[in-house]
Amino acid sequence: MNLYGIEVASRLWLGTARYPSPAILSDAVRASGTDIVTVSLRRESGTQRGGQNFWSIIRGLGVRVLPNTAGCHSVKEAVTTAQMARDIFQTSWIKLEVIGEVDTLQPDVFGLVEAANVLCADGFEVFPYTTDDLVVAERLLEAGCRVLMPWGAPIGTGMGLNNIFGLRALRAHFPEVPLIVDAGIGRPSHAAAAMELGYDGVLLNTAVAMAGDPVLMAGAFAKAIEAGRAAFLAQPMESRDIATPSTPLLGKAWLE
Amino acid sequence: MRVTVIGAGVTGLVAALELAARGARVDIVERGTQLGAQACGWFAGGMLAPWCEQESAEPHVGRLGQMALDWWPRHFSETVCNGTLVVAPTRDRAELDHFGRRTERFERIGAERIAELEPDLSGRFRQALFFPDEAHLDPRRAVAAIAARLGDMGVTIHFGVDATTVPVAADQVLDCRGFAARDTLDDLRGVRGEMLLVRTRDITLSRPVRLLHPRMPLYVIPRADGLFMIGATMIESDHGGPVTARSAMELLNGAYALHPAFGEAEIVEMGVGIRPAFADNLPRLVRRGHTWHVNGLYRHGFLLAPAMAHQAAQAIFGTSSGEYSCRSS
Numbered sequence: 001m002n003l004y005g006i007e008v009a010s011r012l013w014l015g016t017a018r019y020p021s022p023a024i025l026s027d028a029v030r031a032s033g034t035d036i037v038t039v040s041l042r043r044e045s046g047t048q049r050g051g052q053n054f055w056s057i058i059r060g061l062g063v064r065v066l067p068n069t070a071g072c073h074s075v076k077e078a079v080t081t082a083q084m085a086r087d088i089f090q091t092s093w094i095k096l097e098v099i100g101e102v103d104t105l106q107p108d109v110f111g112l113v114e115a116a117n118v119l120c121a122d123g124f125e126v127f128p129y130t131t132d133d134l135v136v137a138e139r140l141l142e143a144g145c146r147v148l149m150p151w152g153a154p155i156g157t158g159m160g161l162n163n164i165f166g167l168r169a170l171r172a173h174f175p176e177v178p179l180i181v182d183a184g185i186g187r188p189s190h191a192a193a194a195m196e197l198g199y200d201g202v203l204l205n206t207a208v209a210m211a212g213d214p215v216l217m218a219g220a221f222a223k224a225i226e227a228g229r230a231a232f233l234a235q236p237m238e239s240r241d242i243a244t245p246s247t248p249l250l251g252k253a254w255l256e
Numbered sequence: 257m258r259v260t261v262i263g264a265g266v267t268g269l270v271a272a273l274e275l276a277a278r279g280a281r282v283d284i285v286e287r288g289t290q291l292g293a294q295a296c297g298w299f300a301g302g303m304l305a306p307w308c309e310q311e312s313a314e315p316h317v318g319r320l321g322q323m324a325l326d327w328w329p330r331h332f333s334e335t336v337c338n339g340t341l342v343v344a345p346t347r348d349r350a351e352l353d354h355f356g357r358r359t360e361r362f363e364r365i366g367a368e369r370i371a372e373l374e375p376d377l378s379g380r381f382r383q384a385l386f387f388p389d390e391a392h393l394d395p396r397r398a399v400a401a402i403a404a405r406l407g408d409m410g411v412t413i414h415f416g417v418d419a420t421t422v423p424v425a426a427d428q429v430l431d432c433r434g435f436a437a438r439d440t441l442d443d444l445r446g447v448r449g450e451m452l453l454v455r456t457r458d459i460t461l462s463r464p465v466r467l468l469h470p471r472m473p474l475y476v477i478p479r480a481d482g483l484f485m486i487g488a489t490m491i492e493s494d495h496g497g498p499v500t501a502r503s504a505m506e507l508l509n510g511a512y513a514l515h516p517a518f519g520e521a522e523i524v525e526m527g528v529g530i531r532p533a534f535a536d537n538l539p540r541l542v543r544r545g546h547t548w549h550v551n552g553l554y555r556h557g558f559l560l561a562p563a564m565a566h567q568a569a570q571a572i573f574g575t576s577s578g579e580y581s582c583r584s585s
Binding site: 020021022023024026052053054057156210212 | 312313314354357358445446470471492493494533534535536537538
């Protein structure tokens with residue numbers, strides 16, 4: 001898929017938070033085969049200089065870094081964090097999160113659109129973390145976003161795809177826009193389901209980082225996403241409510 | 257044999273004691289002007305919790321850490337062996353299940369047993385995990401006790417001496433500088449930890465209590481004189497500046513959720529330590545030139561210092577087998 005002029009092969013993207021250690025994070029990234037990881041600036045830094053060691057580990061993974069504005073609750077905070085990220089990681093990519101509600105960590109879609117307008121005008125290439133709302137998606141595209149990242153379920157819940165109808169509608173309305181399910185994925189089957197809907201990729205973090213064996217789970221997700229993508233391309237059969245025998249009945253021998 | 261230990265943090269002090277006990281003539285040099293002034297262990301929780309730590313640490317940490325449960329009570333009489341209590345609000349019961357799946361040597365207990373163990377938490381939690389074999393200590397009193405013991409054994413701590421500028425004359429050098437050793441160990445990183453000390457007489461706890469929450473797990477550790485230590489954040493940063501308002505709020509919120517009495521507690525201190533860690537978050541004994549390094553004890557300084565000191569003493573005295581032979585990375 002093409003993201004802001006960059007050809008990206010991997011359809012599984014990983015967040016880098018909450019792993020037992022940076023070494024396990026590195027192994028999980030390798031096992032997943034991903035070539036994009038997200039990194040949060042706001043909580044991991046303390047100051048602009050203080051997080052250098054962790055960031056150099058992230059850079060050492062040899063994959064593309066998509067910095068994010070996780071934990072930002074206002075447009076101003078998100079914009080400032082994005083500018084800091086651009087300096088530190090030397091990239092105009094930014095995964096934009098503007099959180100609107102503390103319990104659900106639900107995007108503040110109004111702030112999101114406003115921040116997307118500011119950042120796109122400033123030359124950023126914005127990956128907005130949004131809900132499955134179609135009208136908000138339109139506004140984000142109008143603001144200049146060329147990728148959309150709707151949620152499957154609230155961050156860290158592992159509930160999977162809460163609104164299949166909404167996700168399907170987004171896919172149908174924006175056949176040409178890269179769509180990445182971001183947040184809420186708990187199991188590889190959820191990721192496969194998203195890919196079967198025709199989504200272009202899946203971003204997840206907790207489901208791998210907090211698994212008993214993060215490296216094994218990273219590999220499991222890679223396989224599920226590959227399977228889901230292949231299933232989408234292979235055009236799955238439609239479901240129906242009347243049984244159809246897979247073996248023809250006509251001409252069957254009578255053995256009585 | 258003359259050995260110079262660099263750094264009078266918990267790792268250096270415990271190592272010095274193990275070396276002196278084996279007959280070495282030990283000196284300690286410390287850049288700080290007094291005990292704890294520049295040691296991240298000064299802000300530690302002091303939990304000796306090898307089984308609880310399994311929730312997020314490698315099994316190796318648990319194996320090494322079990323030695324601490326034997327070592328500390330023998331060397332520091334105020335070590336409290338009352339176990340650890342792990343609780344979660346009802347809505348976060350999944351976190352308790354998750355914790356239980358990762359750990360061992362605990363009892364799953366209900367409201368009645370919680371009330372027996374910690375009467376002041378009576379009625380506040382329906383389920384908990386109780387780790388009866390774990391212990392805790394007050395880090396500041398513990399390092400003071402070890403330092404005093406070293407004094408009795410004729411070991412001098414030379415405060416205010418920077419070993420990187422003053423030449424060290426000894427047969428062997430053991431570097432226990434923690435994050436400061438990054439000048440030599442370039443794969444060492446710092447992980448910032450923030451903690452609070454509060455005082456209240458309205459609640460009494462007998463053991464460390466861990467409160468699980470999906471976004472903000474924390475622990476509250478009782479100390480003498482109505483003091484409680486609330487910790488600790490884990491931020492991938494080696495910035496040593498003051499505690500942020502956000503971290504303080506999160507820690508206080510957690511303590512308040514554990515018991516509303518903490519809402520009325522006095523804040524006595526806010527502290528920041530930079531934990532030294534390697535990429536795998538495991539401790540290492542390594543040799544660079546003529547110097548041995550023990551480092552990367554991460555957030556497990558008091559838990560791992562006895563095992564790592566033992567390894568270091570074995571290496572320095574050139575013996576390879578022993579009661580606590582451990583894998584060295």
